[in-house]
Amino acid sequence: MHDLTPITALGGTAAQVDKVADVTCTEVPEVALTSVAARLGKEAAAAKAIKKLLGAAAPDVGKFADATLNAFWMAPSQWMVEAPFDTHEDLADQAKAAVDSSASVVEQTDAWTRFDLSGGQVLAVMELLCNTDSRRMEVGAAVRTSIHHLGCFVLRRGDQDFSIYAPRASAGSVHHAIVTGMRSAL
Amino acid sequence: MIINHPLLGPRDSAEFVYLGDATLIDRPDWQSETALKDFSDYAYLRDNPAGEHRELWFHEGGDRSWLVVTRNTLTHEISKVELARDVARARGRSK
Numbered sequence: 454m455h456d457l458t459p460i461t462a463l464g465g466t467a468a469q470v471d472k473v474a475d476v477t478c479t480e481v482p483e484v485a486l487t488s489v490a491a492r493l494g495k496e497a498a499a500a501k502a503i504k505k506l507l508g509a510a511a512p513d514v515g516k517f518a519d520a521t522l523n524a525f526w527m528a529p530s531q532w533m534v535e536a537p538f539d540t541h542e543d544l545a546d547q548a549k550a551a552v553d554s555s556a557s558v559v560e561q562t563d564a565w566t567r568f569d570l571s572g573g574q575v576l577a578v579m580e581l582l583c584n585t586d587s588r589r590m591e592v593g594a595a596v597r598t599s600i601h602h603l604g605c606f607v608l609r610r611g612d613q614d615f616s617i618y619a620p621r622a623s624a625g626s627v628h629h630a631i632v633t634g635m636r637s638a639l
Numbered sequence: 640m641i642i643n644h645p646l647l648g649p650r651d652s653a654e655f656v657y658l659g660d661a662t663l664i665d666r667p668d669w670q671s672e673t674a675l676k677d678f679s680d681y682a683y684l685r686d687n688p689a690g691e692h693r694e695l696w697f698h699e700g701g702d703r704s705w706l707v708v709t710r711n712t713l714t715h716e717i718s719k720v721e722l723a724r725d726v727a728r729a730r731g732r733s734k
């Protein structure tokens with residue numbers, strides 16, 4: 454057997470943490486992701502199946518639902534489901550079993566990487582990073598926007614807590630943009 | 640310029656990519672007797688109105704939806720924004 458060492462999207466063996474003033478950017482590698490897109494004409498059946506899978510109704514436009522599994526809205530009739538990797542490594546299989554032929558499921562775990570930003574002045578950093586009006590985002594809001602010219606998802610998990618899902622292949626670029634933004638804004 | 644996305648609300652036009660005339664939705668029937676002429680017209684002929692124009696925009700830096708935006712080419716005023724799939728379905732398209 455090869456003796457392989459798992460690394461994070463930024464290439465480290467442990468998640469990278471950066472702190473500038475009172476804002477912390479944390480790399481979050483242990484997340485399983487899968488997208489679920491309702492098939493044409495089967496939206497109602499898909500919504501029902503997703504409700505059962507999540508333990509809550511599929512989130513509305515621009516929102517995320519935090520129940521047994523977390524899911525956020527991506528596009529009309531399309532959601533991303535996120536769960537802890539340790540317990541849900543087979544998330545896509547679980548989702549496919551739940552929705553059957555009512556929706557298409559795509560494994561997304563290694564397509565995205567997550568950065569959590571938190572701290573008292575986090576809004577000053579978010580304003581600099583993307584043109585979404587982050588001050589107006591309510592807790593529970595999820596939007597897709599551009600950060601550093603890359604399509605990223607931004608979730609507001611708390612008053613001072615944001616999660617950013619960035620394309621994993623560009624993890625280094627987005628991390629650079631975030632840390633540069635933190636240094637400029639704070 | 641701000642585009643008032645029907646689902647997401649006002650978004651900066653920098654998040655969008657412009658495709659062109661919304662008549663691209665009306666793809667001709669390839670089995671028609673006049674398919675050659677129809678496709679030639681579809682591919683090459685465009686109206687170039689000074690005034691109201693319906694056009695396709697893609698929300699690349701957002702939810703990646705296609706929109707039909709009604710824009711005045713003289714003033715850049717945007718009077719209507721619809722989801723392209725709703726427009727296509729209203730014209731009898733199945734997808």
